[in-house]
Amino acid sequence: MAKHSIMVIDDEKIVGDMAKLSFEQDGYEVETFLNGESALARLVEKPFDVVITDLKMKGVDGLEVLRTVKKLYPGIKVIMITAFANLDVAIEALRDDVHDFFPKPVKIKELKASVKRALGEE
Amino acid sequence: MTGSLFQRFKGIVGGKQNRVPDLTTRFKAFQAMLDGNNRTLEAMTEMGEKLGGDYLFDINYIQSAYARLLAAISDSLSNFTRLTDNHYPQLVAILARIDGQVQRMLASDGSVSNRLVVIYPEITWDLAAEVGGKNYHLAELANTLHLRVPEAFAITTAAFTAFLRHNGLEERLNGLGQADSTTLAQLRGAILAGGFPDDFTAALSTTLETMRSRLGRNGTLAVRSSAEEEDGEFSFAGQFETVLNVPCTLEAVQAAYKEVVASLFQAGATSYQRQLGYDLGKLKMAVGCVAMVEAKASGVIYTAAAGKDRSKMAISAAWGLGKGVVDGLTDADLYTVTKGDKLQLVERHIGGKAQMVVNCGAIGIETRETPAELRDLACLSEAEVLELARQALTIEEHFKTPQDIEWAMDKAGRYYLLQARALRMDDPAEEEAFRNQEPAPTDYPVLLRNQGVVVQRGAAAGKVFILHHLNELEKIPQGSVLVASHDSPHFVQAIPFLHAIITDVGVPTSHMASICREFNLPTVVNTGQATALLTHGQEITLQAGEGSEFVVYAGIVQSLLQKERQTGAKLRELYEFRRQKYIMRHIAPLNLINPLEQEFSPEKCRTVHDLIRFMHEKAVQALVAYAEVQGRGLARFFGGKTALHRLTLPIPVQLLLIDLGGGLQETASKKEVDFTQVGSVPLRAVLAGMLFPGVWQKEGVALQGRDLLSGMIRAADITNGGDGLAGYNVALASREYMNMSLRFGYHFNMLDSYCSDKPRNNHIYFRFVGGAAAITNRSRRIALMAQVLAEHGFALKAKGDLLIGRLSGLNRQEIEGILEQMGRLIGYTRQLDARLDSDEMVSILARRFLAGDYHLEP
Numbered sequence: 005m006a007k008h009s010i011m012v013i014d015d016e017k018i019v020g021d022m023a024k025l026s027f028e029q030d031g032y033e034v035e036t037f038l039n040g041e042s043a044l045a046r047l048v049e050k051p052f053d054v055v056i057t058d059l060k061m062k063g064v065d066g067l068e069v070l071r072t073v074k075k076l077y078p079g080i081k082v083i084m085i086t087a088f089a090n091l092d093v094a095i096e097a098l099r100d101d102v103h104d105f106f107p108k109p110v111k112i113k114e115l116k117a118s119v120k121r122a123l124g125e126e
Numbered sequence: 127m128t129g130s131l132f133q134r135f136k137g138i139v140g141g142k143q144n145r146v147p148d149l150t151t152r153f154k155a156f157q158a159m160l161d162g163n164n165r166t167l168e169a170m171t172e173m174g175e176k177l178g179g180d181y182l183f184d185i186n187y188i189q190s191a192y193a194r195l196l197a198a199i200s201d202s203l204s205n206f207t208r209l210t211d212n213h214y215p216q217l218v219a220i221l222a223r224i225d226g227q228v229q230r231m232l233a234s235d236g237s238v239s240n241r242l243v244v245i246y247p248e249i250t251w252d253l254a255a256e257v258g259g260k261n262y263h264l265a266e267l268a269n270t271l272h273l274r275v276p277e278a279f280a281i282t283t284a285a286f287t288a289f290l291r292h293n294g295l296e297e298r299l300n301g302l303g304q305a306d307s308t309t310l311a312q313l314r315g316a317i318l319a320g321g322f323p324d325d326f327t328a329a330l331s332t333t334l335e336t337m338r339s340r341l342g343r344n345g346t347l348a349v350r351s352s353a354e355e356e357d358g359e360f361s362f363a364g365q366f367e368t369v370l371n372v373p374c375t376l377e378a379v380q381a382a383y384k385e386v387v388a389s390l391f392q393a394g395a396t397s398y399q400r401q402l403g404y405d406l407g408k409l410k411m412a413v414g415c416v417a418m419v420e421a422k423a424s425g426v427i428y429t430a431a432a433g434k435d436r437s438k439m440a441i442s443a444a445w446g447l448g449k450g451v452v453d454g455l456t457d458a459d460l461y462t463v464t465k466g467d468k469l470q471l472v473e474r475h476i477g478g479k480a481q482m483v484v485n486c487g488a489i490g491i492e493t494r495e496t497p498a499e500l501r502d503l504a505c506l507s508e509a510e511v512l513e514l515a516r517q518a519l520t521i522e523e524h525f526k527t528p529q530d531i532e533w534a535m536d537k538a539g540r541y542y543l544l545q546a547r548a549l550r551m552d553d554p555a556e557e558e559a560f561r562n563q564e565p566a567p568t569d570y571p572v573l574l575r576n577q578g579v580v581v582q583r584g585a586a587a588g589k590v591f592i593l594h595h596l597n598e599l600e601k602i603p604q605g606s607v608l609v610a611s612h613d614s615p616h617f618v619q620a621i622p623f624l625h626a627i628i629t630d631v632g633v634p635t636s637h638m639a640s641i642c643r644e645f646n647l648p649t650v651v652n653t654g655q656a657t658a659l660l661t662h663g664q665e666i667t668l669q670a671g672e673g674s675e676f677v678v679y680a681g682i683v684q685s686l687l688q689k690e691r692q693t694g695a696k697l698r699e700l701y702e703f704r705r706q707k708y709i710m711r712h713i714a715p716l717n718l719i720n721p722l723e724q725e726f727s728p729e730k731c732r733t734v735h736d737l738i739r740f741m742h743e744k745a746v747q748a749l750v751a752y753a754e755v756q757g758r759g760l761a762r763f764f765g766g767k768t769a770l771h772r773l774t775l776p777i778p779v780q781l782l783l784i785d786l787g788g789g790l791q792e793t794a795s796k797k798e799v800d801f802t803q804v805g806s807v808p809l810r811a812v813l814a815g816m817l818f819p820g821v822w823q824k825e826g827v828a829l830q831g832r833d834l835l836s837g838m839i840r841a842a843d844i845t846n847g848g849d850g851l852a853g854y855n856v857a858l859a860s861r862e863y864m865n866m867s868l869r870f871g872y873h874f875n876m877l878d879s880y881c882s883d884k885p886r887n888n889h890i891y892f893r894f895v896g897g898a899a900a901i902t903n904r905s906r907r908i909a910l911m912a913q914v915l916a917e918h919g920f921a922l923k924a925k926g927d928l929l930i931g932r933l934s935g936l937n938r939q940e941i942e943g944i945l946e947q948m949g950r951l952i953g954y955t956r957q958l959d960a961r962l963d964s965d966e967m968v969s970i971l972a973r974r975f976l977a978g979d980y981h982l983e984p
Binding site for chain 1: 176181183184186187
């Protein structure tokens with residue numbers, strides 16, 4: 005079976021680096037992006053199985069990533085992580101069919117469980 | 127931020143100190159300080175956990191978590207300052223310095239110091255990043271360990287930045303990313319052709335002048351790299367250029383400097399940086415200029431033989447310069463020394479040493495044939511080997527990890543240390559076992575599971591060492607799993623030897639816990655039963671996960687160990703992760719371990735953790751001192767809110783009690799109160815011990831002496847408010863605290879304790895002085911008390927007829943139990959001198975006492 009692919013978008017390198025390391029250990033294929041623009045450009049070329057995105061980023065933010073993903077590939081699950089937990093934003097994201105919403109710092113174990121659920125593995 | 131921190135303290139330190147605070151005020155400050163310390167430790171614990179690799183975090187998190195920590199430690203410090211009347215003003219500056227370091231790291235700007243050149247004696251710990259790892263470690267050998275290091279100076283990362291800027295190279299470094307070999311070659315060319323800013327040249331000239339005056343006209347330097355992390359977590363061994371035999375002239379050193387800096391962008395070095403997750407162009411390079419030693423012989427020491435056996439060290443030696451050994455040019459001598467109780471030379475291989483590298487002054491260095499008469503001659507005598515080994519051990523103990531050390535001996539037979547860096551350990555045997563498909567953990571019996579708190583996750587294995595006394599710490603063999611009833615900050619001295627720690631009782635926020643996280647030592651506390659379920663010498667494997675998830679297997683589970691190593695190594699190689707984690711270096715490590723040592727001074731505080739430890743210790747001492755002073759002056763008590771009472775006891779002891787709040791039960795407003803009215807938890811425990819049947823040796827008490835009468839005080843003394851309390855028995859007590867001074871004749875006992883539901887706040891401090899008997903008998907009594915106290919886990923110091931014992935971090939029930947025993951001991955030892963007519967009696971009576979038998983007859 006082909007590896008599941010995960011796209012990780014966060015404007016801080018460390019988040020992507022750590023996520024990449026952790027998920028690759030579990031056999032996923034991971035690509036990381038430092039901004040929404042480059043991620044969306046890549047999404048057009050390749051549909052990932054799961055997208056993990058930061059909410060607050062300069063330019064294209066997490067909500068915009070979420071909406072674009074849903075427009076392009078309604079089936080792809082989007083997990084949002086943010087340092088600025090805010091109920092309004094969470095509600096808005098839920099309306100746009102976000103799969104999960106985590107405040108940072110997020111436990112990698114929980115993120116992995118969420119990805120599994122997104123892939124219907126659990 | 128630094129400025130605002132000073133602002134916070136201005137009000138306290140400034141001139142608002144007209145009124146001397148009374149004891150109640152001080153006590154409140156003490157409690158507020160404890161609270162601040164707790165919050166700091168909690169914040170530290172949380173950061174340690176979140177930055178430990180199990181969480182995805184970003185800079186916002188670190189900033190807010192650090193802000194909480196800073197607020198807590200600042201509160202702590204202001205209360206401490208109040209409590210001690212600003213007796214340690216240095217601490218404010220130290221905290222400001224730590225804060226400055228952290229803020230700088232948070233701002234991702236490694237070098238803000240504007241010092242361009244620093245001579246080694248001026249390299250302090252806070253310059254570590256600016257001078258780079260190699261310079262820092264070597265300077266530390268000289269400055270802290272007082273080992274011999276050649277004259278040297280560092281050219282800082284600030285100078286590096288200034289050099290790049292001056293030559294317009296900063297821009298070119300940004301976006302170097304995946305630069306090809308042509309781009310890199312051009313960059314190297316630009317560096318080699320570069321000029322120096324004036325301030326750089328000026329600083330270098332001045333320092334070189336000093337060097338020339340110290341080394342003489344012919345003195346030369348080795349100019350070598352000291353990149354930020356070099357010799358820290360990653361070795362960068364041999365990645366960058368070293369230029370030897372550089373004359374102490376500006377032109378020569380500047381040329382050599384450029385060569386070294388340019389090597390940052392040579393092929394091997396760039397791929398190494400990429401592999402470690404550096405963005406090319408981000409690494410800042412400091413440079414070290416170290417006087418060349420006219421080496422008769424030189425070599426390398428691995429303090430763990432073959433990079434894995436920590437019980438032995440290997441010392442290699444060859445004639446001439448060390449390059450021969452380092453580059454593996456020649457068949458060197460090899461000496462093996464066992465570390466054990468005493469250093470011992472156990473193996474000696476004399477190499478052929480056909481070639482040697484010699485220094486030819488201006489021409490450079492040269493590889494020559496070794497003169498025939500020297501070839502088979504050992505470079506080092508046994509005494510010389512052992513001396514080198516001793517120094518190496520000191521270094522290993524200081525850096526708490528096995529070391530790779532370069533040394534040289536000059537013509538006069540003096541040793542110089544040229545480099546010390548962490549030795550990368552490997553264990554091929556274990557990897558081999560893994561490849562051979564070790565059985566899964568399910569095949570091993572489970573000894574313990576999920577009953578406790580994981581302090582540091584990870585998998586580790588080793589033989590169980592059950593610790594009964596702190597003095598056994600020195601005996602713990604390499605690779606043990608320490609199993610103890612309680613956690614203790616004293617364990618830190620054993621950490622280099624440990625693979626894991628498991629305790630019956632403990633909390634994840636203790637000093638020990640922070641240390642374990644700092645050293646990534648898998649640790650589980652509060653298992654309740656580890657000492658009972660595990661046996662001394664038994665081989666076990668601990669697999670600790672999160673929260674309370676852990677398993678202890680019987681036997682060594684290789685598959686778990688292997689997996690652990692792979693994950694850990696990869697994570698450590700993430701540059702950003704390391705960088706963020708480095709912030710913790712200014713927060714979590716504990717350098718101040720033993721309060722009884724000289725090292726325990728404000729100047730030695732390097733981290734937030736040190737500050738907490740220092741303040742706690744000194745706050746207790748200050749409180750004791752103030753309590754003692756105020757105990758001598760009754761008038762003050764009536765000026766303040768405290769109430770003085772006389773305690774009635776069923777034993778012939780009179781005790782004054784100063785109620786700090788909750789020291790007595792609510793009804794006690796009378797001058798004279800019965801001991802049953804005492805509300806103070808620790809004081810009740812001590813009194814219970816003193817009143818224990820059989821402890822108070824009525825039959826042997828010489829009532830005609832001053833022994834007991836000296837403890838008496840007439841009611842008139844109290845009402846008159848006379849200040850004649852010196853020598854009387856006084857207890858200061860609140861609900862959770864007590865400080866008691868008891869004098870029996872010439873014996874003086876001082877017991878200070880905090881006993882609450884928060885184990886970390888709890889302590890017992892005990893001091894015993896005096897005795898009218900002959901000095902030998904007095905020492906025997908001290909010995910007896912020491913034996914009993916050691917049994918209860920006290921850290922002790924005894925000198926002549928003075929005994930000091932300290933204990934902390936236990937839970938309330940345990941503190942109460944020990945205080946009760948202390949009460950018994952105080953009663954029991956009042957008139958022991960006369961009975962202690964032989965050393966044997968000391969042990970006999972100590973054993974009897976511990977067994978609850980209080981008879982003094984031989």
